[in-house]
Amino acid sequence: MAEPRRRRAATEEKVTRVLNAAEEIMLLEGYAAVTSRNVANRIGLSSPLLHYYFPTMDELFVALLRRRSERVVARMEEALASPRPLQAWWDLASDPRGAALFIEFLAAANHRPALKDTMGEVAREVRRLQMAVLDKIAPEYDLDPRDYPPALIAATMQGLALGLVADEVAGYETAHKQARAAMGRLIRRLEQHRARRR
Template sequence: MSSATARPRRRRMSRAERERQMLDVAEEVFGERGFRAASMDEIAERCGVSKPMLYEYFGSKDGLMLACMARSKAELFEATQQAMAGATTADEVLWRGMVAYFEFIGEHSRSFALLMQQPLEMPPSAAEAVEDTRRQQSGLIADVLRVYAPDAPEPTVLAYTEIIVGACERLALWRTAHPEVTAEDAARHMTDFCRQGLGPYLSAWPTTPGPTA
């Protein structure tokens, strides 16, 4: 075979690229099949790698699921933090953070629904991983409320933080069955909710929900 007709050699993936591919495929399979029904054989086949390689990278199916969750936690934090960093007003900080949250969850809706609707199928360590993500988002929300509701007592800030985290999860889960509801729609519902509940402490906020001009 001449050099003109020889097939180009496929570029070898770096370890980081291969790991990212495995996590992408695993999240897809977990979302489609559920954790228990998902098989390492199928994940390996879709990735084009051997099953032993999956075990070499992640140790077990539990380890693979936890790696998916750890990556999502880090990416969610980065997405919401970056979105809020570009805001210039109190209302915009909350708005941008909410939109970023609902956009991210929408992009990972299958795996998110799996975690919320089938917790008993998850490995025991997954419950703590979910709580770690909640604590991460609670920290972001509480910091926003302390700055923009400076007159609110700390117990009120902490209580509303927990309310907001729980409400965001339920609203995001509801959206998985209502794709016509956009991330902006969900963010508007949440900012309305926050403005009504914290109204006495947020008198300087605009009265129109959504981003400021």
């Protein structure tokens, strides 16, 4: 089977610039502002040239999600292998930039089936990774899997982080600061307990 053609360095650099611009627009203005004209203008390209690299906006969104998800998976693997895995995981999950981008991807996926399919693949991959590690480390925290199954811990960590960041970014006063502080205390206690047992 023939190997796919490798992009030239100049092409890779332009693709990176396009993806960086699209990501910044998503964060600053929302996913709906990510148009070929907006992205091209931001980096000084013509719209037709942008479409040479990404023939459709769906392809651009999917490429942006894949690039972001590769980073997230790598960072999640590092977090779960760290000396304080729950703390590192929480820090990653509650990162405002990452959560804000995830919210925009979710909104965009409601209107772009290709993006929705890719998000599903990424979500399943990350959840499998989380649950596999939780199967191994939960007993170190004295978390009985009958009471605290990995699926519950993973959904709680990710869901709470996403909800808190969404409210913070939107400026809603939903006692998110108190919830964040309480979660921080809980994780510190769990990490201290695990350290004493080891």
